[in-house]
Amino acid sequence: MKAAVFRQANVPMQVEDIDIAAPGPREVLVRAVAVGVCHSDLHFFNGTYPGQTPMVLGHESAGVVEAVGDDVHYVQPGDHVIACLSVFCGHCEHCLTGRMNLCQEPETKRRPGEAPRLSQGGAALEQFVNLGAFAELMLVHEHALAKIRKDMPLDRAALIGCGVTTGVGAVIHTAKVRPGETVAVIGCGGIGLSCVNGAAIAGAGRIIAVDTLASKLDLARKFGATDLVNAKEKNPVGAVKELTGAGVHHAFEAIGLKATAEQAFQMLMNGGTATIIGMIPPGEMVAMHGAEFVFEKKIQGSFMGSNRFRVDMPRFVDFYMQGRLHLDDLVSNRIKLADVNDALRALETGEVARSVIMFDD
Ligand SMILES: NC(=O)c1ccc[n+]([C@@H]2O[C@H](COP(=O)([O-])OP(=O)(O)OC[C@H]3O[C@@H](n4cnc5c(N)ncnc54)[C@H](O)[C@@H]3O)[C@@H](O)[C@H]2O)c1
Ligand SMILES: [Zn+2]
Ligand SMILES: [Zn+2]
Numbered sequence: 260m261k262a263a264v265f266r267q268a269n270v271p272m273q274v275e276d277i278d279i280a281a282p283g284p285r286e287v288l289v290r291a292v293a294v295g296v297c298h299s300d301l302h303f304f305n306g307t308y309p310g311q312t313p314m315v316l317g318h319e320s321a322g323v324v325e326a327v328g329d330d331v332h333y334v335q336p337g338d339h340v341i342a343c344l345s346v347f348c349g350h351c352e353h354c355l356t357g358r359m360n361l362c363q364e365p366e367t368k369r370r371p372g373e374a375p376r377l378s379q380g381g382a383a384l385e386q387f388v389n390l391g392a393f394a395e396l397m398l399v400h401e402h403a404l405a406k407i408r409k410d411m412p413l414d415r416a417a418l419i420g421c422g423v424t425t426g427v428g429a430v431i432h433t434a435k436v437r438p439g440e441t442v443a444v445i446g447c448g449g450i451g452l453s454c455v456n457g458a459a460i461a462g463a464g465r466i467i468a469v470d471t472l473a474s475k476l477d478l479a480r481k482f483g484a485t486d487l488v489n490a491k492e493k494n495p496v497g498a499v500k501e502l503t504g505a506g507v508h509h510a511f512e513a514i515g516l517k518a519t520a521e522q523a524f525q526m527l528m529n530g531g532t533a534t535i536i537g538m539i540p541p542g543e544m545v546a547m548h549g550a551e552f553v554f555e556k557k558i559q560g561s562f563m564g565s566n567r568f569r570v571d572m573p574r575f576v577d578f579y580m581q582g583r584l585h586l587d588d589l590v591s592n593r594i595k596l597a598d599v600n601d602a603l604r605a606l607e608t609g610e611v612a613r614s615v616i617m618f619d620d
Contacts, residue, residue, distance in 0.1 A: 263596055
């Protein structure tokens, strides 16, 4: 099968022929239909985050089940699925306390010594976050899949695999935004726009979108933003305080920068919570004035929207079908697997919401 193979940071990936194993126990072979290109792929491609090579990147994917291994009961060939990197074991402390997005148990991977899922000429290839979705086929643990209704278009379903689950989930699960509360979202890419959309679904009173690109702010308006701040023209902290008087109940950082994470905390009202979604480069520190804690201001991380994705994803599909989740506007362009390097470059400049790779030649 064909896959884009990541071999070295910042060196364009080539589409190569690689081998994929037959599904073993609990494993499912999925024929990819669409995969979105997320900034997290870029963090590993450009070396901001360290990753093993050679590796197949990609993690925002939807497709059709092609074959199942022994002991797979959840899906059967022909089922439509969304893949999720939050693969869960089902019996660790995190899984049993409803925080399955934090599960790190290794049993959902193949063990060292077992034949690898992906290989080329007998040499193993890494599967990014147990998925490796920039490929025609994916071989995953059945706990990495959510089954969805068949009338859902799979290109838009793919976006639910990471961006939507992360952005909407940060709002409704991690931060638990209440109706009427004010929200600011810094960064309006695939994740930030999903945060804006999630805040609208949650019934937030005022939704302030912050970005440095006017085109992204226009898009944020479509997703439910009530106020727009261009961070190139104005200091976002001053602008948000000016708009709200006291600051916001909730600020979300959806870029991955120290400076904007600090802005998220600084724009809170007393008692407010900053939720950091962006992946800040390893080793960088985020600073805030300690005295602010006396006013019950909080800062927290959010990983994949604190999801329970087998429950969340079918609901997000229904939200799309009802017109409440604006996935049509999230797709900036549909491209081929060979164009993946261009899609990563487009994320660097911020010009796209999402590029979606289509496999239907
Ligand atoms: N926590 C998680 O579970 C999780 C999951 C997925 C992605 N992420 C991370 O979320 C972040 C966003 O991902 P994405 O795919 O939406 O990225 P993206 O590149 O599509 O979007 C980033 C947006 O931020 C804007 N921006 C850049 N610098 C800015 C600044 N100084 N002020 C205001 N706006 C600015 C850009 O114009 C762009 O619209 C990344 O760091 C990604 O790795 C985290
Ligand atoms: Zn992602
Ligand atoms: Zn677990």
